[in-house]
Amino acid sequence: MKAINIGTPYLLFLGDAADPLAAKVAQGIKHWRAENCVGQLRLPDCHADVGLTDMTVAQARAAGAQTLVVGVANRGGIIAENWISVLREALEAGMDLAAGLHNKLADVPELRDTAAACGRRLFDVRHPSETFAVGNGKPRSGKRLLAVGTDCSCGKMYTTLAIEKEMRARGMPVDFRATGQTGILIAGSGVSVDAVVADFIAGAIEALAPANDPAHWDIIEGQGSLFHASFAGVSTGLLHGAQPDALVLCHEPTRTHMRGLPDYQIPDLQVCIDANLDVARLTSPRVECVAIAVNTAALTEADARHYLEETQQRLGLPTVDPFRHGVAPIVDAIV
Amino acid sequence: MKAINIGTPYLLFLGDAADPLAAKVAQGIKHWRAENCVGQLRLPDCHADVGLTDMTVAQARAAGAQTLVVGVANRGGIIAENWISVLREALEAGMDLAAGLHNKLADVPELRDTAAACGRRLFDVRHPSETFAVGNGKPRSGKRLLAVGTDCSCGKMYTTLAIEKEMRARGMPVDFRATGQTGILIAGSGVSVDAVVADFIAGAIEALAPANDPAHWDIIEGQGSLFHASFAGVSTGLLHGAQPDALVLCHEPTRTHMRGLPDYQIPDLQVCIDANLDVARLTSPRVECVAIAVNTAALTEADARHYLEETQQRLGLPTVDPFRHGVAPIVDAIV
Numbered sequence: 163m164k165a166i167n168i169g170t171p172y173l174l175f176l177g178d179a180a181d182p183l184a185a186k187v188a189q190g191i192k193h194w195r196a197e198n199c200v201g202q203l204r205l206p207d208c209h210a211d212v213g214l215t216d217m218t219v220a221q222a223r224a225a226g227a228q229t230l231v232v233g234v235a236n237r238g239g240i241i242a243e244n245w246i247s248v249l250r251e252a253l254e255a256g257m258d259l260a261a262g263l264h265n266k267l268a269d270v271p272e273l274r275d276t277a278a279a280c281g282r283r284l285f286d287v288r289h290p291s292e293t294f295a296v297g298n299g300k301p302r303s304g305k306r307l308l309a310v311g312t313d314c315s316c317g318k319m320y321t322t323l324a325i326e327k328e329m330r331a332r333g334m335p336v337d338f339r340a341t342g343q344t345g346i347l348i349a350g351s352g353v354s355v356d357a358v359v360a361d362f363i364a365g366a367i368e369a370l371a372p373a374n375d376p377a378h379w380d381i382i383e384g385q386g387s388l389f390h391a392s393f394a395g396v397s398t399g400l401l402h403g404a405q406p407d408a409l410v411l412c413h414e415p416t417r418t419h420m421r422g423l424p425d426y427q428i429p430d431l432q433v434c435i436d437a438n439l440d441v442a443r444l445t446s447p448r449v450e451c452v453a454i455a456v457n458t459a460a461l462t463e464a465d466a467r468h469y470l471e472e473t474q475q476r477l478g479l480p481t482v483d484p485f486r487h488g489v490a491p492i493v494d495a496i497v
Numbered sequence: 498m499k500a501i502n503i504g505t506p507y508l509l510f511l512g513d514a515a516d517p518l519a520a521k522v523a524q525g526i527k528h529w530r531a532e533n534c535v536g537q538l539r540l541p542d543c544h545a546d547v548g549l550t551d552m553t554v555a556q557a558r559a560a561g562a563q564t565l566v567v568g569v570a571n572r573g574g575i576i577a578e579n580w581i582s583v584l585r586e587a588l589e590a591g592m593d594l595a596a597g598l599h600n601k602l603a604d605v606p607e608l609r610d611t612a613a614a615c616g617r618r619l620f621d622v623r624h625p626s627e628t629f630a631v632g633n634g635k636p637r638s639g640k641r642l643l644a645v646g647t648d649c650s651c652g653k654m655y656t657t658l659a660i661e662k663e664m665r666a667r668g669m670p671v672d673f674r675a676t677g678q679t680g681i682l683i684a685g686s687g688v689s690v691d692a693v694v695a696d697f698i699a700g701a702i703e704a705l706a707p708a709n710d711p712a713h714w715d716i717i718e719g720q721g722s723l724f725h726a727s728f729a730g731v732s733t734g735l736l737h738g739a740q741p742d743a744l745v746l747c748h749e750p751t752r753t754h755m756r757g758l759p760d761y762q763i764p765d766l767q768v769c770i771d772a773n774l775d776v777a778r779l780t781s782p783r784v785e786c787v788a789i790a791v792n793t794a795a796l797t798e799a800d801a802r803h804y805l806e807e808t809q810q811r812l813g814l815p816t817v818d819p820f821r822h823g824v825a826p827i828v829d830a831i832v
Contacts (some may be wrong), residue, residue, distance in 0.1 A: 207570040299726030299758050321580070356696040363695050391634030391737050391780050395698040398723075399730025423634050426779075442763075445726050 166292075168260050168285050168350040169228030170198040173252070174214060177234040177245050185210035187262065187344050188233025192309055194323050194348050200225040202233075203248065210234070215234070219248065223255045229285075231347055239264035241273075249273055253282045260285035262343025262354075287346040288354050294323040297364030297403050299445050304374030307496070308406040309384040309455070310438045312428050314393065314421045316414040317484065318384040319345050325410070327383045328381035328493045335378040337370045341400065345383045356396045357390040363399025369463040371404060379496075382406070398441055402427040405446040408496055410453045411435055415469055416460040431433055432477060451492050453492040454481040501627075503595050503620050503685040504563030505533040508587070509549060512569040512580050513542040520545035522597065522679050523568025529658050529683050535560040537568075538583065542663030545569070556581065558590045564620075566682055567596035570579055574599035576608075581816045584608055587746050588617045595620035597678025597689075622681040625701070632738050634780050639709030642831070643741040644719035644790070647763050649728065649756045651749040652792040652819065653719040656678050659746070659819040661716045663828045674706045676735065680718045691731050696736025706739060714831075717741070723772050724764040725755055726828040733776055740781040743831055746770055746786045750804055751795040767812060788827040789816040 173351065179185040182486055192212040201217035204210070208266050210231070214247065224464055230252040241249075241263060249259055249267070252277045259267050266286040267273050307325065309318035319342065326338040338345070340352025358366045371380040382404050388391030411434060420426035429437075435451045454473060456467035466483060474481035482489040493497040507526065513519040527534055527547040536552035539545070547568075552560065557756035565587040571577055576584075576598060584594055584602070588611045594602050601621040602608050605648060610621050642660065643655035654677060661673040673680070675687025693701045706715040717739050721728030746769060755761035764772075770786045777784040789808060793801035815826040 296757075297727040298760060301760075356694075358695050359691075360693050360695050360698050360731045360734070361691040361728060364727055388733075389779060392632040392699055393696060394737055394776075394779070395730040395732075395734025396695045397730075398733040399695070402726050402729055422631075425636075426634060440772070441729075443731070444724060 166285060166346060166351050168347070169258055170350055171227055172198055172231045172433065173217060173219070173222035173227040173257065174199055174202045174233045174437045175230050175245070175248065176202055176204045176208050176210050176212065177232070177381060179210035179234045180204045180236070182210045182253065184236065185212060185234045187235065187347060188212045188231070190344050191231065191233060191348050194327070198350070200227045203230070204491060205244065205248070214306060215374035218258070219251045219255050223257060227257055229258045229260050232259070232263065233347070235263065239484060241267065241270055246270065246272055250276050253280050254372070256280070256282070258283040258285065260347060261436055262287045262289060264288065272413050276408065286449050287352070288343045288357055290357055294358065294362040294366040295368055296361060297368050299402070302373035302405065303376050303377045304380060305401045305407045306371055306380045306382060306404055307408040307410065308382045308401065308404040309390045309412050310397065310401070311384060311387045311412040311419060311496055312389065312434050313387050314390055314415065317412045317455055321410060321412050321455040321484045321489065322381045322383045323348065324489045325492060329379060329381070332493065335375060337378070337380055339380050339382045341367070341370070341383045341385050352360050355400060360395065363396060367400055367403025382410070387420070388441065389425055389434060390472050391423055401438065402445045406442055406449050408452045409438055409442060409448065410455050410492060411438070411451060412455045412457070414457045431473065435477070452495045453477065454479050455484050455492065456481060490495050499618050501620060501622060501686050503647050503682070504593055505685055506535045506562055507533055507564050507566045508552060508557035508562040509534055509537045510553070510565050510580070510583065511537050511539045511543050511545050511547065512567070512577065513540045513675040514545035514569045515571070517545045520547060520569045520680060522570065523547050523566070524564065524747065526568060526683050529662070535562045538565070540579065540583070543790040545577065548635050549554045554586045554592070555765065558592060562592055564593045564595050567594070568682070570598065576600050576602065576605055580820045581607055585611050588612050588615050589599055591615070591617070593618040595622060595682060597622045597682055599623065621761060622687070623678045623692055625689055625692055629693065629697040629701040629704055631696060632703050633797065634699075634737070637708035637740065638711050639713045639715060640742045641706055641715045641739055642743040642745065643715060643717045643736065644737040644747050645732065645736070645770050646719060646722045646747040647724065647766065648749065648752060649725055652747045652790055656745060656747050656790040656819045656824065657718045658683065660827060663669065663824050664714060664716070670710060672715055674715050674717045676702070676705070676718045676720050687757060690735060691728065695730065697785070698731060699738035702735055702738025714729050714830065719747070722755070723776065724769060726758055726761060734744070736773065736777045737780045741784050742781065743785060743787045744773055744777065744788060745790050745827060746773070747790045747792070749792045766808065771810070787815065787830045789814050790819050790827070791816060792825070793821060
């Protein structure tokens with residue numbers, strides 16, 4: 163495996179973001195890895211600001227920036243025409259480019275040719291260029307935690323990054339292992355597992371989270387859900403490749419149906435935990451579900467506290483909102 | 498979806514097959530679709546013979562051949578140097594080429610250029626070139642049967658082709674739907690599902706087996722096993738995309754461990770049936786397991802009969818060896 167390994171520090175490119183949400187990738191990188199960011203670059207019509215120093219390409223390079231990261235998405239996830247001169251300038255100044263868009267940097271002839279001429283790298287993190295071995299299922303040392311979900315997009319990345327941060331603060335040996343494009347840009351490495359060829363899902367995760375020191379924790383970002391009719395194959399391969407010691411179930415309690423599938427209900431939490439444990443046991447017989455992480459953003463503080471307490475009581479597992487209240491109880495449960 | 502649709506009839510290319518087993522793809526095409534084969538082409542040092550008339554490219558073309566199919570595999574599954582002049586001759590004679598090898602016909606410059614110059618098509622059926630939509634999980638009309646397995650390579654393709662043949666003989670409206678390279682070359686169409694990008698496994702199968710007349714059966718070739726630590730993601734997406742009304746469990750009773758995984762045991766048959774039904778119910782709530790198909794090639798006739806009877810009694814499902822005794826009891830169970 164030729165692993166992605168994006169050079170830091172970053173200059174975050176916010177482009178002409180239509181609103182703050184359009185720059186949520188940049189916001190995530192700044193939130194979780196501020197130490198990896200020298201500044202932000204905004205075009206004249208930019209309506210986002212992640213709170214870093216505004217810099218030109220030359221200023222960022224002088225400050226040591228190794229990579230310009232496209233931290234903005236427009237409609238369609240494409241590379242806009244009016245970004246290209248800045249991206250080219252970054253290459254010519256000696257920086258690599260990284261993006262997690264549907265369109266590839268490498269498919270823009272001007273960027274491809276400039277990168278080749280300048281000896282710079284283009285990281286299209288949504289499109290794995292590595293080849294992976296087929297999963298072998300062999301037991302490996304080290305501890306691994308995987309976030310699973312009742313659905314897609316219910317907080318797996320946030321939860322796993324928060325657990326990594328909490329463990330690191332406690333002095334535990336730990337690494338976040340990214341499986342989606344935003345997570346990869348935050349971590350600077352990882353595998354966009356839903357873009358891997360189907361035969362290699364488990365093998366890609368075995369490569370992402372390899373054998374490690376017995377006390378070391380890999381905190382692996384999950385994807386999809388065993389109960390999502392479009393993506394459960396990815397979630398299954400992730401469970402097998404991860405060989406998790408611990409699962410954390412992520413859940414968004416106000417959703418009325420599975421994301422993108424109006425006819426599919428969100429599964430019951432206990433049913434979802436049991437199904438994930440059943441699948442995970444194939445490669446990790448002693449796996450346990452250690453906690454539930456709930457995204458309560460749509461609830462009032464009182465309703466959130468009530469929901470978390472009721473769920474914790476009913477299922478007998480620590481139940482927290484990582485954003486509102488932190489993940490200390492999850493790490494307590496693991497330790 | 499730009500579906501694969503290989504022109505028939507075929508000239509089967511046996512090359513310099515080292516032994517009959519090296520030409521098992523050609524043998525499979527001849528066995529299941531003799532009506533689609535005009536002849537075989539063998540190089541001087543060929544040790545296989547599938548029982549068709551030996552023909553040159555020119556003779557095959559005169560007999561109407563539309564496609565030369567590479568029905569032979571050498572070590573490594575590559576396109577041998579000494580095949581290329583014949584393959585090129587076929588293109589120049591007006592035939593397309595089809596192969597299911599690891600190496601692509603389209604990656605051999607001489608073949609790629611000749612095909613372009615002659616306006617011919619190269620079908621690398623192991624490498625899907627179509628793009629698929631994400632699975633939508635919407636109920637669709639028509640009946641579908643999927644073969645699942647305790648392991649890889651335990652008879653799913655043979656079983657599904659045999660069921661298609663038996664149903665057709667009874668006048669039932671039916672199509673075999675191929676999900677692997679040999680099946681695709683036999684059927685002339687299909688999707689090599691283990692080579693699809695992970696996000697699109699279920700969607701590819703929804704496209705492969707679309708809505709149909711209410712009485713029509715799609716008999717879908719399965720891949721892998723929910724209990725195979727390398728490939729269960731593919732099997733999961735296949736179950737969801739297929740929306741099967743009926744499952745047939747395929748099994749090879751003398752295997753001592755999962756294929757390629759010496760530390761993994763073959764699952765218990767009832768456990769395997771229950772797990773497959775659990776996964777399948779997400780998109781097809783009324784799915785049933787209708788039969789067990791056992792590959793008893795490694796057993797004596799007496800031992801095979803004993804094994805089949807004992808299994809049928811124990812699990813309460815029709816249990817047959819499709820090769821030895823046919824699949825009439827399976828189709829009886831469906832009807």
